[in-house]
Amino acid sequence: MRKSLIIDGMAVLLATLLATFAFYGQALAKPALCQGDPGSLPVYVQDDSCPLTGSHNKAFFNEMNFVPGDSKISWVDIKNNSGQPQRATIKALDFSHPMAASDLARVLEISISLDGGNGRRTDIFGGPGAKKTLLQFFEAGEIHLSNIAPGKSNRYYLAVSFPSRLGNDWQGRTTDFSIIIGFPDNNNREVIVHGCLPGDKKQDKIAWSIPILRWLSPFGIFFRQAVAFHRN
Amino acid sequence: MVSNIKEIVAILLAAVMGWSVLFAASGASALFSSRTISTGSTISVGTLSFAATEARDESICAPTDEICWGGDINSRLNLTQTGSLDFNYSVAISNAASSPVGNAMDICDNLQVSDGKKIQTLKDYQSGASLFSATPVLNLAFHLVSDDRLLHDQTCDFDYVIGAWQANLPSGGSGFTNKYVIHASITSDPWVATPAPVVIMPTVSILNSRTADLTLAIDQFQATASTTVADDTGGAAVMAALSFQAVPPVLAPSEGTQAPQPVPETADKVVTPTDGAIDSQALTTPGVAAGE
Numbered sequence: 181m182r183k184s185l186i187i188d189g190m191a192v193l194l195a196t197l198l199a200t201f202a203f204y205g206q207a208l209a210k211p212a213l214c215q216g217d218p219g220s221l222p223v224y225v226q227d228d229s230c231p232l233t234g235s236h237n238k239a240f241f242n243e244m245n246f247v248p249g250d251s252k253i254s255w256v257d258i259k260n261n262s263g264q265p266q267r268a269t270i271k272a273l274d275f276s277h278p279m280a281a282s283d284l285a286r287v288l289e290i291s292i293s294l295d296g297g298n299g300r301r302t303d304i305f306g307g308p309g310a311k312k313t314l315l316q317f318f319e320a321g322e323i324h325l326s327n328i329a330p331g332k333s334n335r336y337y338l339a340v341s342f343p344s345r346l347g348n349d350w351q352g353r354t355t356d357f358s359i360i361i362g363f364p365d366n367n368n369r370e371v372i373v374h375g376c377l378p379g380d381k382k383q384d385k386i387a388w389s390i391p392i393l394r395w396l397s398p399f400g401i402f403f404r405q406a407v408a409f410h411r412n
Numbered sequence: 413m414v415s416n417i418k419e420i421v422a423i424l425l426a427a428v429m430g431w432s433v434l435f436a437a438s439g440a441s442a443l444f445s446s447r448t449i450s451t452g453s454t455i456s457v458g459t460l461s462f463a464a465t466e467a468r469d470e471s472i473c474a475p476t477d478e479i480c481w482g483g484d485i486n487s488r489l490n491l492t493q494t495g496s497l498d499f500n501y502s503v504a505i506s507n508a509a510s511s512p513v514g515n516a517m518d519i520c521d522n523l524q525v526s527d528g529k530k531i532q533t534l535k536d537y538q539s540g541a542s543l544f545s546a547t548p549v550l551n552l553a554f555h556l557v558s559d560d561r562l563l564h565d566q567t568c569d570f571d572y573v574i575g576a577w578q579a580n581l582p583s584g585g586s587g588f589t590n591k592y593v594i595h596a597s598i599t600s601d602p603w604v605a606t607p608a609p610v611v612i613m614p615t616v617s618i619l620n621s622r623t624a625d626l627t628l629a630i631d632q633f634q635a636t637a638s639t640t641v642a643d644d645t646g647g648a649a650v651m652a653a654l655s656f657q658a659v660p661p662v663l664a665p666s667e668g669t670q671a672p673q674p675v676p677e678t679a680d681k682v683v684t685p686t687d688g689a690i691d692s693q694a695l696t697t698p699g700v701a702a703g704e
Contacts, residue, residue: 221446232448240450245458245496248587249580252455262446269444274451284455340455345586351495354456362447 220262223361226254232361240338240359248350251341255295258336258361260328266363268325268334272318274358284355285314288340292317294326295335304336314340314355322364460588461495462544464574466596478601479523481559485598489550489572498545499590500583501576503527505537508570517558519566519600526553534570541583544576554598564602571595 216233224231225238232238240254260266270292276283290313291306305323306312317323328334342350466489470476473483489503508520523534528551532538539550556563572594581587 218448219446221448223448223450225450232450237449237451239452239454241453241455243455246455247458247460247497247578247580249578256450266446273449284457288455342457344581347586348460348588348590350457351459351588352457354454356452356454358449358451358453360444360447360449362444365445 218261220260221361221363222259222261224257224259226256241340243340246342248342248346249344251339253337253339255335255337256361257333258325258328259333260330260363262363263330265330266328268328268336269322269362269364270325270336271322271360271362272320272357273360275318275356279315279318282349282353283315284350284353285318285357287346287350288314288342288355290314290317290341291337291339292323292325293337293339295337301337314357318357458497458588459495460497460499460576460578460590461493462499462501462574462576462590462592463492463494464572464592464594465490465492466572466594473601473603475601478599479554479556480601480603481556482603483601484556485554487552487554487596489552489574489594491544491548491550491574493544493548495590497588498543498579499576499588500541500543500579501574502541502583503537503539503550504573504575505534505570506573508535508568510566510568512566515562515566517560517562519556519563519598520568520570522556522558522560522563523568523598524555524557526555527551531555534568543579556600559603561602563600565600567597567599569595569597 214230214233214236216235218231218233222231225240228238230236230238240256241252243250243252246252258268260268275285279285289306289311291308291311292304293301293307294304296302303309304325305317305320312320325336326334466487468477468488469486471479471483471485473480477485479485491501493499505525510518510520520534524531525534525537527539529540534554542550574592574594575583576590576592577583577585578587578589
């Protein structure tokens with residue numbers, strides 16, 4: 181009996197490994213330079229020739245020695261390979277929460293604009309007429325960039341600037357974050373709660389049905405839990 | 413047989429579950445039908461920080477760390493970057509005060525500072541802007557402007573105030589700044605009384621002329637001589653009335669700086685030993701001293 185259990189366990193382990201290799205084997209077998217499959221949403225950050233995938237990353241910003249008066253522009257090309265019109269959406273992730281008073285995101289300004297061709301840019305978030313801090317970008321949640329027709333690609337600019345009026349209080353400060361880009365699923369609504377652990381209580385206004393509550397712990401571990409809610 | 417089938421089903425089920433766990437860990441989302449994540453964006457701000465020290469060359473005075481008439485002090489301000497940012501800086505001198513107090517002549521009022529670009533009084537010294545990475549050392553020369561004995565045995569205490577600011581922003585504006593202060597002092601060494609004059613007698617031959625004008629340039633001094641010749645044959649009777657006019661050193665003009673002070677006019681026929689190399693062999697006639 182014990183021998184049978186050991187054999188069964190080894191078989192389960194072997195089968196799991198085989199299934200894993202079967203899933204990733206196709207990608208591994210490809211001689212292509214890029215890693216992973218971007219699926220219906222190829223996203224290229226700046227001059228990276230490979231799209232973002234689960235196995236290929238490119239950060240939007242990696243700035244050292246940023247000083248007042250500096251600005252950095254990053255751009256992203258988003259392509260719609262889904263076969264139907266999509267609403268490109270952007271959202272910040274993995275920023276510190278609660279945010280320290282000294283976090284650089286409180287003072288850095290960000291603007292997001294759409295490249296309209298011929299040097300024209302259309303402000304989507306922030307910009308000269310409506311300046312926004314990085315913190316406001318974090319708190320804004322999903323931001324609709326623009327609609328993208330099937331097979332088409334749009335370029336968007338993300339510009340971060342450090343106002344020159346700021347001084348020594350901000351020496352040596354940092355801010356870190358991730359950016360998620362996607363085509364929204366109109367049937368579901370996800371609420372991400374930061375800095376909580378299972379068992380914590382979080383009250384939020386949820387307008388959509390069937391919410392999925394995602395707990396983002398301080399350790400970066402996701403806990404998914406469907407929750408009931410009632411309409412006010 | 414049935415048992416074997418159950419085991420196979422169980423194994424496949426477990427494999428599917430394992431795969432599902434793996435897939436879930438890779439991050440499925442209910443918010444997006446498709447999504448991708450760019451992680452690791454970071455923005456870090458630099459730091460503007462520096463330190464400074466002063467080093468001096470030995471002077472010709474005794475002791476050699478003091479200043480005296482004709483014996484300048486050459487100083488070097490060495491800056492060291494301790495932060496992550498390059499920076500612009502300028503140096504000013506402040507809090508200058510002499511001791512002992514109550515001297516009829518204040519040594520702080522009688523010191524000039526030269527940084528190779530301009531000469532200013534010590535109390536008003538303000539250097540131009542320099543980029544640290546290009547000029548990490550500022551050379552300064554301190555010079556007494558008077559040989560008056562009232563300046564003997566005095567000390568001038570002062571502070572170097574080194575102000576720094578971001579390389580990409582103008583001075584005095586916003587952005588990152590820093591300041592470093594070094595205390596320093598200069599003590600005067602009692603020097604010997606005004607050195608004995610050096611008599612200069614040009615050797616000239618003037619023939620068939622009753623009068624002649626002679627212009628002679630010696631280092632920074634310009635001498636003009638009007639001579640009267642008794643007659644063609646009386647060369648030995650030539651008398652030259654020489655008057656020396658000091659010529660200020662030629663300096664590059666600098667915007668917003670105080671004009672350099674000319675060296676005071678010296679007495680007639682008096683040249684100090686520090687006024688440069690003078691070829692006395694060529695310019696003096698033994699046994700004949702003009703003006704005697």
